Amino acid sequence: MSLNDLAIDVPHAAAGAAAAELRAALGDRVLLPGDDGFDAARTPWNVAVAQRPFAVALPRSAGDVVDVVRAATLSGLRVAPQSTGHAAAALGDTDLSHTVLVSLRGLRGVEVDAAARTARVLGGSLWNDVIEAAAPHGLAALHGSAGDVSVAGYALSGGLSFYARAHGLAVNAVRAVEVVTADGSLVRATADENADLFWALRGGSGAFGVVVALEIDLLPIADVFSGMLLWDASRAADVAHAWAEWSASAPETATTALRIMNFPPLPQLPPFLSGRSVVVIDGAIEETDAAASALLAPLRALEPELDTFARIPAAALVAVHMDPPEPTPSATWHAMLGGLPADAVDAFVASAHAPGLFVQELRHVGGAASRRPEHGGAVAALAGDYLLHSIAMVPAPEAAPAATAAVRQGVAALAPWHIDAVALTFLDAPGADRAVAFGDAWARLRQLKLDYDPANLFAAARPV
Ligand SMILES: Cc1cc2nc3c(=O)[nH]c(=O)nc-3n(C[C@H](O)[C@H](O)[C@H](O)COP(=O)(O)OP(=O)(O)OC[C@H]3O[C@@H](n4cnc5c(N)ncnc54)[C@H](O)[C@@H]3O)c2cc1C
Structure with missing residues (x-):
């Protein structure tokens, strides 16, 4: 049971009356089980998660949202706001049978x-x-x-x-x-x-x-020096040690990540990635071309097979990390690390080849990300120098337990370097202690x- 399930005693309104209340408030902008489009509307970006809400509301205005919140309250139902469902796995253990999923996907601009x-x-x-x-x-x-x-x-x-x-x-x-x-x-x-x-x-x-x-x-920012360096995973140890050393003294103008990625053999992947394990460094460097190139020199000296770092329009930065363009069934877990000494790098490289792991990632944080501005909110900064992130694919529902085990194991492999902190946006599974983020x-x-x-x-x- 999650904290979400510890709702106060929601009055158990008759389902028919609750449905009628919602329909009266939103008309065809509310979908109930059995309605055309209900299954598509309840399906999140993370398609590994089966969400079974009482209803899905699809508001098109702020007024619609007011109406659905009031109608849900009158009916004794709860409300779960969701924009895309990228974090649907974090809601995965919440019983939504008395909840209106308010999908904001139609409220864009x-x-x-x-x-x-x-x-x-x-x-x-x-x-x-x-x-x-x-x-x-x-x-x-x-x-x-x-x-x-x-x-x-x-x-x-x-x-x-x-x-x-x-x-x-x-x-x-x-x-x-x-x-x-x-x-x-x-x-x-x-x-x-x-x-x-x-x-x-x-x-x-x-x-x-x-x-x-x-x-x-x-x-x-109109343009930025950004891209990726890619090597075969057989180079993972050299590259990871070099990046750990490099990032420890990199200026705050550089935010980069290191990943070991194990691609399955899939026809939709480019041939140089399909069925292959690679090690990738990517990110952005807010410096002149000359200064950014000088900064990257020690990593380029490792002779990557692919080097796309160059000045690009800022709008192109979002494509650099190669995140999946379509809804994807996945399981993830993460931890914050206080540092990345050589034995942590060894543990990272060794852990990346565990069966079932798709991506084993380190994001370099610190710098301004770790400083709380004067008028910040409940969360304003992130403790730790590196974020460790493990991702596994969930191609079918029965693969979920193994995928969850793989990502938990991927993160546990660096347990000696974990600190008592989490990054809320990377909390994408039930069961983590959120309090430490605050x-x-x-x-x-x-x-x-x-x-x-x-x-x-x-x-x-x-x-x-
Ligand atoms: C492929 C991928 C890449 C990612 N990359 C990064 C990254 O680079 N950096 C990073 O920090 N995070 C990253 N994330 C994590 C992502 O930022 C979080 O999961 C985020 O919470 C997703 O927001 P969402 O609205 O898209 O997802 P949803 O699952 O729709 O929303 C998550 C939660 O946010 C709240 N919420 C969303 N919309 C509203 C709203 N309109 N009103 C009220 N509450 C709302 C709800 O509580 C909801 O449960 C990534 C996730 C994925 C899957």
């Missing part, structure tokens, strides 16, 4: 204020939407490695980008949140208005309401949850 270097994005907008709208103005955003992740789901849980060591976590770029709270009101939260709620949302995310819009800062802020966040959502109306991937 971005308006850029180029002079102010900000964007107002609707609650279900994807990073791709922001990147596309910002690029013509020579502006970039603190998006992560996948463009089809939502702004709300990523930024309000931290958000680690390839700009993170230079510019900090994406959560600190959030200026305003418009949210429908548990009492069914549409509230604007900023540093000056509803400041407690603004603090709580920045970390508390979907546990505090359904976000219908956010305002975020953009960066004056440190001293946890007690205040729990109190604010009781103030704003005393009946625990909202079911979140990362419950408070």
Whole structure:
């Protein structure tokens, strides 16, 4: 049982009456089991997760969200906001049979204020939407490695980008949140208005309401030095040791990752990757071409088989990490590491070849990502110098236990270097201790949850 399941006593309304209430509020923008489109609407990006909600609401406006929250409350149902379902596995142990899944996938749109270097994005907008709208103005955003992740789901849980060591976590770029709270009101939260709620949302995310819009800062970055270096996995030990040493003294302008990737033999993969294990370094370096090239020289000296590092439009950065372009069944686990000494590197390389592991990854954090800005919210910084991330594919439901075991084992392999910290956005499975992501802020966040959502109306991937 998860914290989500410890909801206050939700009155057990007759299912028929609850369905009628929802229909009256949203018409055909609510789908019930048996309705055409219900199965597609309940299916998350992580298609390994079978979500069985009472209903799926597909709001097209903030008013629709108000209506569905009120109708759900009247009917004794809970509400789970979801934009894409990238983090659906974290909701995997939550019983949704008395919950309306509020899918924000129809509430997308971005308006850029180029002079102010900000964007107002609707609650279900994807990073791709922001990147596309910002690029013509020579502006970039603190998006992560996948463009089809939502702004709300990523930024309000931290958000680690390839700009993170230079510019900090994406959560600190959030200026305003418009949210429908548990009492069914549409509230604007900023540093000056509803400041407690603004603090709580920045970390508390979907546990505090359904976000219908956010305002975020953009960066004056039109192009960036970025790309990847790739070697056969037989070079993994050399490359990993070199990167560990290199990254330990890399400037904050460089945010990079090291991955060992075991590709299955698949016809849709490029031939140089299909059925092969490779080691890859990728990321972004905010320096002149000359300075970035000088910085990369020790890694290039290892003679990668592929080297795509060059100045690229900032909008192309989102493709560099080669995240899957389509919904993908996967299991993941992660840990924060305090450092990466040589024996940790050896353990990392050895662990990457465990059966079932698709990707064994280290992301370099620290720098601005580890510094809490003065007016930060409940989550504003990330402890640790490296993030260890293990990913396994779940090609069929019966593969889930083995995939989960593989990623847990991948992360456990570096247990001596784990620190007591987590990155909320990388919490994509039930059972992790979320409290450590908040440190001293946890007690205040729990109190604010009781103030704003005393009946625990909202079911979140990362419950408070
Ligand atoms: C392929 C892949 C690549 C990734 N890359 C990165 C990366 O580079 N950096 C990084 O930090 N993370 C990364 N992540 C993790 C990702 O940022 C988180 O899982 C994030 O929470 C996903 O948000 P989502 O809205 O797309 O997913 P969802 O599953 O839809 O949402 C997750 C949770 O966010 C909340 N939420 C979402 N939308 C709303 C809303 N409108 N209102 C209220 N609450 C909402 C809800 O509580 C929901 O349960 C990656 C994940 C994947 C699968």
